[in-house]
Amino acid sequence: VLVLSRRAGESIVIDGRITVTVAEIRSGEVRLGIDAPRSIPVHRKEVFDAIAAENIAAARGEMPDLKKLSEELGKGGPGKAQSPR
Amino acid sequence: MKIGTTRFGSLDVDESALVTFPAGLVGLGELRRFAVFDGPAGTPFKWLQSAERPELAYVICDPALFARGYRIAVTAEDLSPIAVRQVSDAVVSVILSIPDDWRLMTANMAGPLVFNVPRRLGMQLVLSDAAWSVRHMVFREAR
Numbered sequence: 001v002l003v004l005s006r007r008a009g010e011s012i013v014i015d016g017r018i019t020v021t022v023a024e025i026r027s028g029e030v031r032l033g034i035d036a037p038r039s040i041p042v043h044r045k046e047v048f049d050a051i052a053a054e055n056i057a058a059a060r061g062e063m064p065d066l067k068k069l070s071e072e073l074g075k076g077g078p079g080k081a082q083s084p085r
Numbered sequence: 086m087k088i089g090t091t092r093f094g095s096l097d098v099d100e101s102a103l104v105t106f107p108a109g110l111v112g113l114g115e116l117r118r119f120a121v122f123d124g125p126a127g128t129p130f131k132w133l134q135s136a137e138r139p140e141l142a143y144v145i146c147d148p149a150l151f152a153r154g155y156r157i158a159v160t161a162e163d164l165s166p167i168a169v170r171q172v173s174d175a176v177v178s179v180i181l182s183i184p185d186d187w188r189l190m191t192a193n194m195a196g197p198l199v200f201n202v203p204r205r206l207g208m209q210l211v212l213s214d215a216a217w218s219v220r221h222m223v224f225r226e227a228r
Contacts (some may be wrong), residue, residue: 017228026112033180049168051196051211058182058193059141063092066144069187070128072224073150 090121091140093132096120104200105137106207107166108125111196116141119207121200131178133198145178146200151223157197157212164199167206176200191220 005050011021018040034042075080086103088096098120109116116135124130129150135141150157161169169175171185177199179192194217200207 035205038160041163044213047195047213048111049209050219051209052194054182054193054196055110055112055180055209058143058180061144061183064144064183066124066128066130068120068189069183070125070130072187073129083127 086136088134088136089139090134092142093134095197096134096223098122098136101205104133104207108208110209111211112147113141118145119129121145122169130181133178133180141161144181144183146181146192148179148192149175151192152194155194155217157199157210158214159199159210164171164201164208167199167208168204169199169201174203175199181223188224190223191218192223193219194221195219205219218219 006012006022006024008022013019018034018036021035022030024031036042043049057061086098086100088098090096102120102122104119104121106117106119108114116137118133118136120134120136121133122132124144126204129148130144133145143163153192165176167175177195177197179197182191183195184190195214196213196219198209199206208217
């Protein structure tokens with residue numbers, strides 16, 4: 001792992017087209033400005049990791065009873081129209 | 086072509102029926118080729134079966150089945166890996182996680198799948214919107 005020291009306002013350039021700038025440092029938190037082509041996805045690692053972990057977990061099921069699940073979803077009862085958490 | 090699967094045995098899938106994920110799935114970037122086929126007749130589910138890893142298969146469905154307020158904000162650039170030109174070509178699905186107790190079924194709303202249906206391309210998005218969870222409870226009563 002390459003470790004660089006940067007002060008607020010300083011940047012690093014990756015591959016000539018991605019610039020990461022330390023925008024602000026305060027009380028244990030660093031704010032980063034990332035200037036990259038829109039075709040390069042940038043994610044918070046914990047979100048990326050959570051989805052990766054779920055991709056592994058969701059493949060563990062064997063042969064669920066999909067007819068039963070379909071009936072339950074269709075009942076219009078508990079399964080309907082969950083709002084965001 | 087034949088693909089080996091642990092759940093369905095050997096599947097004979099037409100090459101043109103495979104879907105390519107140019108970037109794989111999140112955390113599984115090396116898996117590019119999947120077969121998509123319908124679940125049991127009369128159900129809204131589909132299977133997404135890896136053509137490269139026999140044990141890797143997901144039950145997927147339209148999130149509107151249980152979460153009507155679900156919306157994804159994406160730009161054309163976000164969908165550039167699957168070359169979506171018009172919204173009508175894109176179909177969104179979510180991966181379900183189905184434990185033995187079906188009432189505890191969850192859906193990965195933070196990492197939805199988007200398919201370019203005519204081009205048979207797919208990708209998994211990473212939503213930074215914290216409103217939707219990777220383990221969204223599908224059945225409300227099950228908590």
